[in-house]
Structures are given as C-alpha cells and as structure tokens.
Amino acid sequence: MYMSRPPASMEASMKRTCEVLVLPVTPWQPPKPSVAAARAVAAATRLKNCATSAFIGLSKSCGLLATEYLIPGYQPRAKVVTPWNESRMVKLPVYLAWPLVLSTAVLAQQQEAPQQRVTAIPSMRAKQGTQPLPQRKSSYSFTLANTTWLDTGVTVAAGERLKLSAKGSFQLADGRKSGPAGVDRGWRDLLASFPMNAAPVGSLIGRVSDAGASIPFPIGEDDTVTAPTTGHLYLGVNLPDSITATGSFTVKLEFPKPEAVAPKALAATPMQDLTSMISPDTFAEVPRRVSDQQGNVGDMVNFALVGTRGQVEQAFKAAGWVQVDQSVDAAIVHGIMSTLSHEAYLQMPMSTLYLFDRPQDLSYARAEAISVVAVRHHLRVWNSGKTINDVPLWVGSATHDNGFEKDQRNGQVTHHIDPDIDIERKFILDSFDAAGVFSSAAYVLPDDPFSSGKTATGGEFHSDGRILVMMLK
Structure with a gap:
C-alpha cells in the first residue's frame, strides 16, 4: 500500500516544529556599506542562495531516504515536503545566512580602514593654540x-x-x-x-x-x-x-x-610634525623588552625621546625627575650629604637592566621623600644608536613601584609594580608636557607589539603595546 503523504499526526508534529523554528523576526538593517563591503554582501548573498537551494534539496533527499527506510515498501508518488513545509524551509536558511552576510561586511569595513600605527598626541600647550588669550586685567x-x-x-x-x-x-x-x-x-x-x-x-x-x-x-x-x-x-x-x-x-x-602688549595666542612654540618622521619601522631593530644580567626578560620598552644627551637630561630635570645614584656606595655618600644639609634624599639607586647588550645609560626617578623606598616612578634610558633627522633616538622602559613583593628568582623582597604600565607611560607624557620640554609627541604601534608579560622578578604587567615618542626642544 502506497502513502501519498505522511500520517496526519506526523504532519501536525512537523508543522509545530517548523513554526517554532521560524520566528517572526524583523532582520536587523545594517548601515550603508562601502564599495568593498557591498561587494562582500553581494558575494555572501550568492552564497546564501546556493545554501538555500542545497538546503531544500538536502531536506527533500533526507525526507525521501527517511521515509524509504522507515516505511518498508514505500515508493513516493508526490513531493515528500508539503507546500506549507517547503515555504518555511526556504525562509530558515535566510535567517541562518544573515549573520554570515553581516560579519563579512564588517570584516570588509575593517580591512578597508586598517589600524592607525602612528598617532599624533595633542599637547596641553597646543589645545587652544589658535585661540586668543582671554581678556585679562593688568x-x-x-x-x-x-x-x-x-x-x-x-x-x-x-x-x-x-x-x-x-x-x-x-x-x-x-x-x-x-x-x-x-x-x-x-x-x-x-x-x-x-x-x-x-x-x-x-x-x-x-x-x-x-x-x-x-x-x-x-x-x-x-x-x-x-x-x-x-x-x-x-x-x-x-x-x-x-x-x-x-x-x-x-x-x-x-x-x-x-x-x-601682545598676548596673541596660548601656544608659544609651534608643534613639529613628528608623525612624518617616525613609523613602525623606526623600532624594527629595537628589542621589545629589557633583561637582567642573567638574561631574564623583564620590563617592556614603552617610550622614546628624540634629542641630544643634553636635551634629555635637561628635559627630565625640568619635568621634576632626578638622576638616581649608580651604586650603593654613591647612595650612602649622597644620602649623608643630603641629611647634613637638611635636604630630602630622592636618588635611591635602582637595579641595572640591559638593552642592546649593555646597561642603561641614564636612570631617573620621581618620588616623595617619605615614600621613596616603596613608591616611586622610575625609568631607564638607552641611546639606541639610531637617529631621526640626524638627532639621536633614545629608548626607555618606565614602571611605577607601588609596594613590595617576593622576587620569584631568589625568594627575596623586591618592588611590586603597577601592572598597568600604560599609566606610567602617560605620567611621563604629562610631566614632560607640563614642563613644556617637547615640541611634538606621538604614539607608535610597532610591527610586533608586546601586550603582557612578567618582569625579571616575576611581577605581571600589561600594555596596549604602543611606544610614546617625544621630540625634545
């Protein structure tokens, strides 16, 4: 005996299932895409149409096979998929395909607008550079x-x-x-x-x-x-x-x-366009991290300065940073002299780290006298050997000590750093900007940016990978 259609109970069950699957959803209207995105949408639409046809064919084939194997002697004489069922099955792949269409369009948009690798930093001295000074009394x-x-x-x-x-x-x-x-x-x-x-x-x-x-x-x-x-x-x-x-x-x-007589504008120094002088290639040969004497990698390189050694030293001094003592013996002598003269001692030494296979050329810190042992901003600077428009390029690593922790290398006590080292990078920028010692600044994202890791002593830190670059005055 042949069956022209499935039993009524089976048909009702299939109808309920399809009605549950096909919800009355209004598709989201994406923003008007660019040319590249529109092409991607068109390609995805063609893919969707092919998927729809394949889905219907597969559904029919599966229906035939299922009925053929489950009902002995069954030979179809009409469509296995009824008209009401087919109309809903046609809609289902449309909803399934839309996420693919939208994601393809978004990817096309992102490819069309790649991430900015060099970003100019506006100075607080230039924010109102084109505006006249407010009216003032004498x-x-x-x-x-x-x-x-x-x-x-x-x-x-x-x-x-x-x-x-x-x-x-x-x-x-x-x-x-x-x-x-x-x-x-x-x-x-x-x-x-x-x-x-x-x-x-x-x-x-x-x-x-x-x-x-x-x-x-x-x-x-x-x-x-x-x-x-x-x-x-x-x-x-x-x-x-x-x-x-x-x-x-x-x-x-x-x-x-x-x-x-003539307070014309708020900006006193024209800002040079550093973004035209540097690129990610500027740091292609600069290691991303410094290391200790045993070769354990640690802090990351997160800032750079363009200037002579004299400009570098003067900039740090004007911004409130002090050069630290290079040895314990020097620290003892300096500390005694500061105490005898009733001056605060802020030049406590810091450990030696290595970049370009040599120790730092300069070491600086900024701290309060009462907390210099545990809490201070500190950094190390190396001459990279490279130049920007014939001016030396210095690179450095900066972190903020905010307490103590266990040294994972030897179990002794060492400084704990703020894990968000981008905050310290911003502190350097603000201190130099407030002192008015740079003429231009920018962020550079190198080709292989470093995002997270551990210091040589085991402390964790993270960053967006950008390097702060400042052209000194």
Missing part, C-alpha cells in the same frame, strides 16, 4: 586663606613671564612662623613629603595647570617666573599634609610690559 590680587592649592582662574601662556609678589604669614602647628619666603628645614622635615622638596618650609609656590604630573615652581616674596606651559595659574603653600597652619598670604600678579 594685575590681579589673590588671598591664600589656607594651605590647599588655589586656582586663580587666570590663564597664562607657555613662555609668558609672570611677576609675583606676596606678603603675610602662616603660623605652623609645630610653633614655627613662615612668611612667603619660608623657613629653613629642620631634622623632622626630612620625614615629611612636601609639594616641592627643594623649596623652604611654608614658602609661596605656584604651578600651571592641575595635571598631577605638573611641577611646582618657587615664588617666595617677590619673583618673576616663566610659565612652563599653558593653563590656569595655581598658588600654594609649601607644606606637607602632616603640618597644619593658620594665616594667609596676599599675592599680587602682574604681567611685564613686553609680554602684556
């Missing part, structure tokens, strides 16, 4: 009623000269009294963390911008200073948080006539 008067930083609200330009004079006094909680010129440091002050370690206790200090990496400058009773960068002028008292004080300073700000 002079201002401010009152510091406490020891926190005061935002004067007055915008100054990089390179502009500022004449400042002050009077008044603060009574310190430890019994000392300080005027704008400050008082000499005592033994107890060696254990305190001052905003400006080189300035007298309680003296008037200033800074430009509120960037955390900006460097304060001394003012005292009367001084004319040059603004290192562009931004608001801040005034403060050189006291640590551990010393409270009551009183006030009255500060007068004036603009010397030569600069006050």
Whole structure:
C-alpha cells in the first residue's frame, strides 16, 4: 500500500516544529556599506542562495531516504515536503545566512580602514593654540586663606613671564612662623613629603595647570617666573599634609610690559610634525623588552625621546625627575650629604637592566621623600644608536613601584609594580608636557607589539603595546 503523504499526526508534529523554528523576526538593517563591503554582501548573498537551494534539496533527499527506510515498501508518488513545509524551509536558511552576510561586511569595513600605527598626541600647550588669550586685567590680587592649592582662574601662556609678589604669614602647628619666603628645614622635615622638596618650609609656590604630573615652581616674596606651559595659574603653600597652619598670604600678579602688549595666542612654540618622521619601522631593530644580567626578560620598552644627551637630561630635570645614584656606595655618600644639609634624599639607586647588550645609560626617578623606598616612578634610558633627522633616538622602559613583593628568582623582597604600565607611560607624557620640554609627541604601534608579560622578578604587567615618542626642544 502506497502513502501519498505522511500520517496526519506526523504532519501536525512537523508543522509545530517548523513554526517554532521560524520566528517572526524583523532582520536587523545594517548601515550603508562601502564599495568593498557591498561587494562582500553581494558575494555572501550568492552564497546564501546556493545554501538555500542545497538546503531544500538536502531536506527533500533526507525526507525521501527517511521515509524509504522507515516505511518498508514505500515508493513516493508526490513531493515528500508539503507546500506549507517547503515555504518555511526556504525562509530558515535566510535567517541562518544573515549573520554570515553581516560579519563579512564588517570584516570588509575593517580591512578597508586598517589600524592607525602612528598617532599624533595633542599637547596641553597646543589645545587652544589658535585661540586668543582671554581678556585679562593688568594685575590681579589673590588671598591664600589656607594651605590647599588655589586656582586663580587666570590663564597664562607657555613662555609668558609672570611677576609675583606676596606678603603675610602662616603660623605652623609645630610653633614655627613662615612668611612667603619660608623657613629653613629642620631634622623632622626630612620625614615629611612636601609639594616641592627643594623649596623652604611654608614658602609661596605656584604651578600651571592641575595635571598631577605638573611641577611646582618657587615664588617666595617677590619673583618673576616663566610659565612652563599653558593653563590656569595655581598658588600654594609649601607644606606637607602632616603640618597644619593658620594665616594667609596676599599675592599680587602682574604681567611685564613686553609680554602684556601682545598676548596673541596660548601656544608659544609651534608643534613639529613628528608623525612624518617616525613609523613602525623606526623600532624594527629595537628589542621589545629589557633583561637582567642573567638574561631574564623583564620590563617592556614603552617610550622614546628624540634629542641630544643634553636635551634629555635637561628635559627630565625640568619635568621634576632626578638622576638616581649608580651604586650603593654613591647612595650612602649622597644620602649623608643630603641629611647634613637638611635636604630630602630622592636618588635611591635602582637595579641595572640591559638593552642592546649593555646597561642603561641614564636612570631617573620621581618620588616623595617619605615614600621613596616603596613608591616611586622610575625609568631607564638607552641611546639606541639610531637617529631621526640626524638627532639621536633614545629608548626607555618606565614602571611605577607601588609596594613590595617576593622576587620569584631568589625568594627575596623586591618592588611590586603597577601592572598597568600604560599609566606610567602617560605620567611621563604629562610631566614632560607640563614642563613644556617637547615640541611634538606621538604614539607608535610597532610591527610586533608586546601586550603582557612578567618582569625579571616575576611581577605581571600589561600594555596596549604602543611606544610614546617625544621630540625634545
């Protein structure tokens, strides 16, 4: 006996199954693709049509085979797949094919716009370079009623000269009294963390911008200073948080006539186009990581400087970094001399690491006196032997010590670094920008960027792989 169609119960079951599979979904409308993406969509559509035909043919064949094997003696005389079933089966591959179509289009878009390998970094000194200075008076008067930083609200330009004079006094909680010129440091002050370690206790200090990496400058009773960068002028008292004080300073700000005549723009130095001078090939022969004396790889190379050795040393000094002592013996002598002169000792040595098969040429740190042992920003610099427009290229590795951990090599105690070393890279940029020591900056993504690893002592770190490059002034 021949069957022209499956039993009613089987047909109802198949109908319910198909209705569950084919949901009334409105397909997502993708954005208008580019030419390359449109071609990819067309190719994927053709692939979808072929898949649809193959799916229907396979469904029919499977239906024939299934019926033929499950029902002895069965010989089909009509379509195994009923009209209602076929219409739904035609729709199913359409929904299944759309993800392929969309993903192909997205990939085409990404291939059409490859990742930027060299990216210019706008300086805080150039953000408003084409804008005129805000309207200013010839002079201002401010009152510091406490020891926190005061935002004067007055915008100054990089390179502009500022004449400042002050009077008044603060009574310190430890019994000392300080005027704008400050008082000499005592033994107890060696254990305190001052905003400006080189300035007298309680003296008037200033800074430009509120960037955390900006460097304060001394003012005292009367001084004319040059603004290192562009931004608001801040005034403060050189006291640590551990010393409270009551009183006030009255500060007068004036603009010397030569600069006050024509304050045309906020940017003082034209920014050079570093992006046209460097490329990923610039770092093709520069190792991605430094190593210790035993050859254990560690920190990654994450910044570079273009300048002479004198420019490099001057830039770090202006940005508040100090050269560390090269040996323990030198550290002992330097520490004793600093203590006898009541100065904070910040030049604690750091370990020697190797790049280009030689130890670092320069070592720098930035820290507070009270926490220099455990917490400090530090870096190492090597002359790469390469030049950019006949100017030496220096490369370096920077990390931020924020505590202690176990050295995985020998079980001893060593420094723990902040695993997000890109934050330290940004700190270097901010400190140099606030000091106004570079003319152009850019990020470069090398051909084989390094993203994560461990230091020579076993500490973990990660990065986006980019190298900060700065052209020094």
